[in-house]
Amino acid sequence: MAMHRGRGFASINYPIGMNLGGDPSQALVHSNPDGKFTVALSSIDLGQGMKSVTRQIAAETLGIPVADVYVDTADSDTGPHCMGSFASRGTHRVGNAVIQAAQEARAVMLEAAAEELEVDPADLVTDGHGNIHVKGAPSRSITTMAACQAAQFKQGRTVSGRGIFLIPLSEVDPDTGEMTPVSCFAHAAMLVEVEVDDETGEVSVLDMQSAYELGRALNPKLVEQQLIGGAWMGMSHVLWETTEPYYPDRSHGPVDFNHYLMPGPGDLAPHHISVLERPAPDGPFGGKGPGEMCANPVLPAVANAVYDAVGVRIDELPITPEKVLRGIRANGGARPKMRLARTR
Amino acid sequence: MIEFRKEFFANERDDNLNEIGKPTRRQDILGHVTGRSPYFDDHLFEGLLHIRCVRSPHHHARIRRIDISAAEKMPGVVRVLLGNDVPLNLNTLLSLLDFGLDDEPVLSETKVAYKGEPVAAIIAESEAQARAAVKMVKVEWEVLPHVLDVEDALKPGAPVVCDVYPTNKFIYHGKFDHQKLRYGDVEEAFARADHIVEGRYQMSPIEQAPMETCGAIAAPEVNDRYVCFTSTQGLFFSLGTAAKLLTMPSSRLHFVGGTVGGGFGGKVDSMHEPLAILGAMLTGRPCKYAWDREEEMQVGAPRGAERWYIKDGVARDGRILARKFTGYFDSGAYTRLSSYAIIKGVGHLPGPYTIPNVYADVFCVYTNRTPATAMRGFGITGVDFAIEAHMDKVAETVGMNPIGLRILNSYRDGDMKAHRRLAKNCALVECCQVVAEKGGVALSQESRSATSLTGGGGERARLPARTATDQNGAVSGFRGGNYARKGGGASGPQPAAMPVAAAVPAYASSQQRPAAPAYQPSATAPPAAPAPAAETARHGALRFSSLSGFRRR
Numbered sequence: 001m002a003m004h005r006g007r008g009f010a011s012i013n014y015p016i017g018m019n020l021g022g023d024p025s026q027a028l029v030h031s032n033p034d035g036k037f038t039v040a041l042s043s044i045d046l047g048q049g050m051k052s053v054t055r056q057i058a059a060e061t062l063g064i065p066v067a068d069v070y071v072d073t074a075d076s077d078t079g080p081h082c083m084g085s086f087a088s089r090g091t092h093r094v095g096n097a098v099i100q101a102a103q104e105a106r107a108v109m110l111e112a113a114a115e116e117l118e119v120d121p122a123d124l125v126t127d128g129h130g131n132i133h134v135k136g137a138p139s140r141s142i143t144t145m146a147a148c149q150a151a152q153f154k155q156g157r158t159v160s161g162r163g164i165f166l167i168p169l170s171e172v173d174p175d176t177g178e179m180t181p182v183s184c185f186a187h188a189a190m191l192v193e194v195e196v197d198d199e200t201g202e203v204s205v206l207d208m209q210s211a212y213e214l215g216r217a218l219n220p221k222l223v224e225q226q227l228i229g230g231a232w233m234g235m236s237h238v239l240w241e242t243t244e245p246y247y248p249d250r251s252h253g254p255v256d257f258n259h260y261l262m263p264g265p266g267d268l269a270p271h272h273i274s275v276l277e278r279p280a281p282d283g284p285f286g287g288k289g290p291g292e293m294c295a296n297p298v299l300p301a302v303a304n305a306v307y308d309a310v311g312v313r314i315d316e317l318p319i320t321p322e323k324v325l326r327g328i329r330a331n332g333g334a335r336p337k338m339r340l341a342r343t344r
Numbered sequence: 345m346i347e348f349r350k351e352f353f354a355n356e357r358d359d360n361l362n363e364i365g366k367p368t369r370r371q372d373i374l375g376h377v378t379g380r381s382p383y384f385d386d387h388l389f390e391g392l393l394h395i396r397c398v399r400s401p402h403h404h405a406r407i408r409r410i411d412i413s414a415a416e417k418m419p420g421v422v423r424v425l426l427g428n429d430v431p432l433n434l435n436t437l438l439s440l441l442d443f444g445l446d447d448e449p450v451l452s453e454t455k456v457a458y459k460g461e462p463v464a465a466i467i468a469e470s471e472a473q474a475r476a477a478v479k480m481v482k483v484e485w486e487v488l489p490h491v492l493d494v495e496d497a498l499k500p501g502a503p504v505v506c507d508v509y510p511t512n513k514f515i516y517h518g519k520f521d522h523q524k525l526r527y528g529d530v531e532e533a534f535a536r537a538d539h540i541v542e543g544r545y546q547m548s549p550i551e552q553a554p555m556e557t558c559g560a561i562a563a564p565e566v567n568d569r570y571v572c573f574t575s576t577q578g579l580f581f582s583l584g585t586a587a588k589l590l591t592m593p594s595s596r597l598h599f600v601g602g603t604v605g606g607g608f609g610g611k612v613d614s615m616h617e618p619l620a621i622l623g624a625m626l627t628g629r630p631c632k633y634a635w636d637r638e639e640e641m642q643v644g645a646p647r648g649a650e651r652w653y654i655k656d657g658v659a660r661d662g663r664i665l666a667r668k669f670t671g672y673f674d675s676g677a678y679t680r681l682s683s684y685a686i687i688k689g690v691g692h693l694p695g696p697y698t699i700p701n702v703y704a705d706v707f708c709v710y711t712n713r714t715p716a717t718a719m720r721g722f723g724i725t726g727v728d729f730a731i732e733a734h735m736d737k738v739a740e741t742v743g744m745n746p747i748g749l750r751i752l753n754s755y756r757d758g759d760m761k762a763h764r765r766l767a768k769n770c771a772l773v774e775c776c777q778v779v780a781e782k783g784g785v786a787l788s789q790e791s792r793s794a795t796s797l798t799g800g801g802g803e804r805a806r807l808p809a810r811t812a813t814d815q816n817g818a819v820s821g822f823r824g825g826n827y828a829r830k831g832g833g834a835s836g837p838q839p840a841a842m843p844v845a846a847a848v849p850a851y852a853s854s855q856q857r858p859a860a861p862a863y864q865p866s867a868t869a870p871p872a873a874p875a876p877a878a879e880t881a882r883h884g885a886l887r888f889s890s891l892s893g894f895r896r897r
Contacts, residue, residue: 007783009746010732011754011776013696014724019688022441042579045372046607052370060363071371074579074602084578086612086718087688128362172687174517175813177525177704178764181691189750189775191783211778213771216357217348221367224346233608233720238729242548243646243714248492248674250403250459250713255638260551273346274778278353278771278796285364286357292721299725300732304746307736315733316546339739340746342784 001199005206006309007340010300011189014293015182016280017089022169025089026080027097029058029105031159033152035145037062037105039071042079043094048291049222050090054098056219057284061102062109063126064144080162088289091218092184095284096165104161112151112159113142184280186288187213190231190297191340192269194305198334201321203306205235205269210297213276215288220275226290227273234298235269236262239319311335352774372603381603384573387561389630393422395623396474398464398481399643400456403712404490404503407454407483410464415480420473422627424481425465427453430622431591436679437613440584447508448678448715450589450618455488457505457677458714460643467623467631490712494651494672497711505677505710511819514675514683514708518822521707525669525690527762528701528808530657533666537657539741543734547650547726549674551641552719556605558613558644559634562620570621571598577611585614586621597621609718613645613680648682648716649674650726654734657701662742662752666701667694671727675708676715683708685723691763692724695731696772697753698804702762705817747780751791758801766805770796 017023028040039058045051051071059066073079082094107121113132114121117140125135126144133141142150151157170180193207208231217223240261245252254260279286299317307313311334312327328334350359359365375381398410412424427433427449434446452463464481468474491497491505497512504510513521534540560574576582579599587594604611616633623631635644650673657666671689675682686706694702721728739746751773759767773796780787 008736009750009779009785010728010735011696011747011750011772011779012728012732013755013770013772014721015688015692019684019691019723042602044577044579044602044604044607046577046604046611049370051372051602052368055371056363056366056368060361063362066363066366066368074600076579076583076597076599079579079602081580082578084576084581084612085607086577086609087722172517172523174519175524175526176764176811177523177527177690177762179687179691180765181688181763184769185696187696187771187775189747189772189779191747191779191785209779209782211349211775211782213352213775216365218364219366219368220346220348222370227346230720237548237550237725241550241553243551243641244549244649247546247548247649248494248711248713250492253642254551255641257637260553260641262553270345272782274782275346275348276352276771276774276778277348277350277357278769278774279356280769285361292724296721296725296728297732299729300736303729303733304736313733313737315544315730317548317729337740340783340785343786 004196004309006305007193008301008305009191010297012296013185013187016092016184016289018087019181020170021167023083024166025082025093025097027101027163029101029161031148035148037069040079041073043082044085057095057098058102061099062106088292091287091289093165097163101161101163108159113147116150186293188297190301192301192305196309201325208271211274214290215280215283216277216286218287227294230294234295238299238302308337384575387573393467393631394471394474395633396478397462398478400461404488406486409484411482415477418477420469421477423467427451432589445508494674494709512710515822521817522705523690525704526813529812530666530668530701530703533701534657538660539658541656541738543654545652545730549649550647552608552610554606557635557640560616560620561632562624563630569596574601575604577607582614582617586618589618608720645715645717647719652730662744664699667699669704671706673708676713678715680715680717688723698755698759748791751776756800759804
């Protein structure tokens with residue numbers, strides 16, 4: 001009886017946003033009396049960081065520090081419509097709506113500043129630290145707070161903006177499936193190393209090497225948490241989880257976390273992530289959405305690694321020790337393939 | 345460990361922005377780490393009532409009688425709800441998108457089609473009292489034969505799971521009992537391929553497993569409105585669903601959410617909000633309806649199982665000439681969102697590869713199990729498992745390095761995809777190369793020098809000279825209507841203009857298509873109206889019933 005190592009590879013792409021479009025999101029942005037900004041949404045923060053990424057997008061667009069922006073979501077009395085947080089649509093759709101709303105508010109802020117400085121608004125720039133100044137003449141400046149206060153208490157303007165992002169719904173041809181599913185795709189490749197015990201059938205994931213291309217990483221820490229968590233979920237899907245262990249038979253369905261199996265901290269493998277950023281032409285600052293796709297390459301990569309290690313193809317998930325052992329026995333023993341051996 | 349490989353696509357980005365690209369700490373982190381962020385379940389009103397459902401112990405059964413008299417006398421019971429208490433006791437989630445027929449009751453009145461289906465709801469002073477009263481509801485069942493396997497469900501004589509879809513299949517566009525993808529002619533290509541590689545793949549049902557189970561708390565609000573604190577992933581989606589089922593103007597509903605303890609797709613079904621609000625309406629008191637962990641795992645909709653058959657025709661040098669899919673999504677007893685996921689999955693085929701002939705028949709199948717719903721990667725994760733496990737078999741069959749095989753077949757900028765749109769903004773080749781380099785896998789010179797920016801377009805931008813189409817699975821008795829018809833025309837975003845794009849015909853040459861009366865070439869379709877789909881999603885219930893994308897005649 002022995003332990004066998006193997007490596008498996010998979011590569012995927014992932015559609016960003018609701019398939020076929022037709023899924024609008026809106027945003028409202030306004031300045032408070034002292035030049036701080038509120039972004040009103042009805043989008044949902046599931047822990048993925050919806051509030052944080054839209055806050056950065058609003059700050060970048062307005063040209064003010066992120067600390068001067070607060071995102072308020074989701075109250076149906078105050079937040080404008082959002083389709084919801086699913087289908088990797090949050091960053092892409094809501095982010096674009098926030099940009100549009102923030103651009104409108106910024107234009108008013110600059111007009112107000114121009115009136116105070118007695119210059120043309122087209123000559124003004126923001127420094128991102130709370131100041132507006134004449135291009136090339138930093139001394140002729142006004143703070144964003146002073147500009148917003150002048151607008152509201154002197155000039156009688158609302159420093160506010162409305163935004164919506166909608167990709168119109170695509171038709172689907174019933175006969176050919178012709179359609180415009182989405183406007184951009186994220187990408188990933190994954191190489192997994194496993195160790196398979198041919199006595200118990202247990203599979204351990206030893207190492208994961210990945211590359212994820214997800215448009216611009218708007219917040220690298222939020223990206224990192226998604227990729228690490230998502231890969232964990234992929235590993236869990238392929239080797240542990242199911243609500244129906246003997247599908248399609250419904251027996252032995254787990255009802256709590258004692259029986260619904262998932263990898264624990266000791267099962268985690270080192271994950272070496274490389275992030276590539278090819279901006280999406282229609283994404284907010286080129287962002288796509290890393291949330292869903294990061295789990296997907298892990299499933300097939302592990303299945304392919306198990307085959308590489310012991311020569312057993314398991315095409316029904318999850319890959320349980322029982323299935324591995326039955327496969328090894330059917331083959332008359334482990335048959336390592338070593339097709340992706342390290343060459344250097 | 346994470347690294348950002350800024351050298352890739354550097355000329356497509358401006359990396360000198362003030363806030364974008366910075367690892368800014370989350371806005372809500374202080375509340376989260378100190379345990380003070382308010383979730384739906386933190387709105388524990390004085391006098392809060394608790395709702396628990398009476399559920400079917402059978403996979404499939406007719407309801408002869410429900411006797412609630414003993415339950416009503418149990419301590420703490422304030423009210424027992426039955427199906428006829430629900431103003432509109434039939435819904436399909438995607439009616440908000442004008443897609444599909446209403447097929448699922450809130451509380452079933454005539455029959456149940458899965459183990460765990462709710463038939464009555466107890467509203468009691470405490471959760472323990474509600475649980476005790478659930479046990480006192482007596483239901484007379486007439487057990488019916490059931491079917492659990494997707495392919496068994498399609499056999500003649502299989503039990504009918506959901507009467508709205510008597511063949512156990514969702515109907516697409518009022519026209520076919522499956523979603524088709526037809527691009528080129530796979531059979532012709534199989535005949536000239538050097539290798540045929542076939543496989544069968546099974547994706548298992550999986551629980552979203554959020555830390556916070558799904559739920560809602562509703563309460564009467566001043567001025568004849570109701571407030572609802574909810575864990576939903578789509579605030580207005582749930583609000584619209586509640587307005588429809590309660591036949592109530594949406595202006596009388598005030599939904600609050602936005603901070604959710606994990607969703608992963610499992611919190612879009614809007615099962616809790618309508619019942620919690622109905623409880624508040626009928627008792628005049630705040631009501632909470634939430635799943636316990638057992639319900640979350642066995643009654644809450646999981647990621648559905650999928651079964652895929654893939655057949656590839658491959659040339660000796662590793663080029664995939666044709667790929668054919670037959671897919672079965674296990675929707676469980678009702679549609680929920682599986683029908684939508686299939687169209688998404690079909691738009692994704694054949695994966696990130698340029699294959700000149702692609703064919704798919706994908707079925708949304710009803711079985712006597714918990715309805716399936718969305719989960720991270722919905723419509724894609726299962727078929728990606730199938731595709732990539734299959735790619736490994738193809739690599740072995742032709743004796744190629746598995747990474748080299750992917751790069752060889754990878755889609756590039758300007759390639760025509762099987763859904764007849766041009767690829768752009770591709771990056772699969774680069775991801776493969778980076779991983780090969782990190783993993784010490786030697787690639788051929790050809791694989792190393794490939795890029796997503798080059799090698800695409802030209803011949804690869806052309807639509808197939810001939811596409812084989814068919815009328816297999818045609819249905820009658822359903823009115824036409826496309827998923828998209830109510831939402832306007834086909835002028836969705838087109839791929840960015842590329843040099844090759846102008847040379848590409850708008851559609852597969854029409855003289856080669858068999859007559860398909862309902863078909864409208866996208867080029868001649870009217871321009872899209874501005875966002876009508878969203879309008880319908882925000883209005884009251886009355887409009888929904890008349891807007892279904894297709895109806896039984």
